[in-house]
Amino acid sequence: MYYIEMHGHMVSRTTDDYRDMAMAGCVAVSEPAFWAGWDRSSAKGFEDYFRQLSEFEPKRAAQFGIKHVTWLCLNPKEGEDRAIAAEVLACIPKFLNRPNVVGIGEIGMNRVTRNEIATFNDHVQLALDHDRMILIHTPHLEDKLKGTRVTIEQLQNFPRIDPKRVLIDHGEEHTLGMILNAGYYAGVTLYPNTKVSVARAVDMIETFGAERITISSACDWGPSVPTAVPQLMLEMRRRGHSEALIRKVVFDNPLEFLMQSGKFELPRLGIQLRSASAAD
Amino acid sequence: MNRSCPLTTRQIIDEYFIENRTRLLELAAFLDRLRRSADQAAWTSDFRMQAFSRALEALAAESADKVSQVQLLFSDPTTEPKPILDEKSASGAWNAIGAALEVS
Numbered sequence: 001m002y003y004i005e006m007h008g009h010m011v012s013r014t015t016d017d018y019r020d021m022a023m024a025g026c027v028a029v030s031e032p033a034f035w036a037g038w039d040r041s042s043a044k045g046f047e048d049y050f051r052q053l054s055e056f057e058p059k060r061a062a063q064f065g066i067k068h069v070t071w072l073c074l075n076p077k078e079g080e081d082r083a084i085a086a087e088v089l090a091c092i093p094k095f096l097n098r099p100n101v102v103g104i105g106e107i108g109m110n111r112v113t114r115n116e117i118a119t120f121n122d123h124v125q126l127a128l129d130h131d132r133m134i135l136i137h138t139p140h141l142e143d144k145l146k147g148t149r150v151t152i153e154q155l156q157n158f159p160r161i162d163p164k165r166v167l168i169d170h171g172e173e174h175t176l177g178m179i180l181n182a183g184y185y186a187g188v189t190l191y192p193n194t195k196v197s198v199a200r201a202v203d204m205i206e207t208f209g210a211e212r213i214t215i216s217s218a219c220d221w222g223p224s225v226p227t228a229v230p231q232l233m234l235e236m237r238r239r240g241h242s243e244a245l246i247r248k249v250v251f252d253n254p255l256e257f258l259m260q261s262g263k264f265e266l267p268r269l270g271i272q273l274r275s276a277s278a279a280d
Numbered sequence: 281m282n283r284s285c286p287l288t289t290r291q292i293i294d295e296y297f298i299e300n301r302t303r304l305l306e307l308a309a310f311l312d313r314l315r316r317s318a319d320q321a322a323w324t325s326d327f328r329m330q331a332f333s334r335a336l337e338a339l340a341a342e343s344a345d346k347v348s349q350v351q352l353l354f355s356d357p358t359t360e361p362k363p364i365l366d367e368k369s370a371s372g373a374w375n376a377i378g379a380a381l382e383v384s
Contacts, residue, residue, distance in 0.1 A: 141370035145355035174351035206284035
């Protein structure tokens with residue numbers, strides 16, 4: 001079965017990982033900008049990172065028939081520094097028309113500070129000013145509940161937002177309901193120790209249904225598994241779920257979401273842009 | 281009653297008992313390890329372990345939706361933003377006393 005990796009930080013992964021993902025059925029990767037594990041010292045560092053995401057990674061993925069799309073931002077872990085945030089936000093627009101840039105992300109909060117909220121709101125405004133989709137990170141562990149609540153509360157201050165063009169990621173049992181009830185797409189990430197196991201992810205699909213839910217590995221430089229989505233597919237089969245339901249969460253839902261960008265197509269599978277005018 | 285898992289009760293036990301037995305033993309071993317610590321310090325005063333103990337009680341209670349209850353026991357229930365960044369990483373459980381000191 002084909003699947004779309006909705007959230008993979010491939011800059012941290014090897015070319016062998018792309019090959020393994022392709023062999024497991026991956027046909028597309030959506031890569032949000034994120035924290036490198038250390039704070040960058042200047043906005044110039046982000047510019048180079050955005051070039052890597054929009055120039056190098058699509059070529060690396062294409063070697064294995066994988067479509068690569070990306071999201072740009074200053075990530076939540078560095079959102080406290082308002083000065084560097086302003087510089088990074090100013091340089092993002094020149095990358096937005098690149099062919100694989102589908103939106104702004106992953107923006108959000110880390111420890112839910114006042115500065116992080118201000119940086120988040122600046123990114124949302126940037127996305128609206130350029131009519132771009134948004135991918136949102138929700139905080140880890142004890143901060144997730146608060147961060148998700150504050151995120152949804154802040155989004156309500158932007159009446160122009162279409163919730164179906166926003167994905168709020170890293171949802172868990174105590175936050176998934178509030179994300180879906182507010183009309184947003186919800187992401188569940190299969191990340192060892194700090195996020196969700198495949199068994200719990202399937203429990204969540206059984207509890208909340210499959211509408212507007214996407215699954216991803218969120219693979220990055222930490223302990224993580226680039227082929228976690230196929231592991232979820234196996235877990236769903238282990239429980240006797242239908243192939244149609246599996247396909248919905250690993251392929252149909254992310255496809256429907258990404259197609260709204262007007263930049264996402266999979267010609268090999270006969271999935272083309274809806275119209276020429278939808279593309280930049 | 282929600283019947284969204286396609287497996288029967290017996291099938292769920294057959295499929296998942298062994299791996300969850302293992303997890304239970306890991307928990308037990310972790311608690312024993314604390315009692316064998318080099319400094320023999322009381323772990324019950326650590327805010328993370330206090331939340332952990334409450335989570336264990338929630339697991340043993342006769343109630344549904346245990347996973348959400350456990351999630352909430354570890355979560356910051358407030359919505360007031362922090363004035364400034366305190367530390368980069370989360371610790372896994374909300375420190376109510378630490379938060380009170382931060383505000384004061």
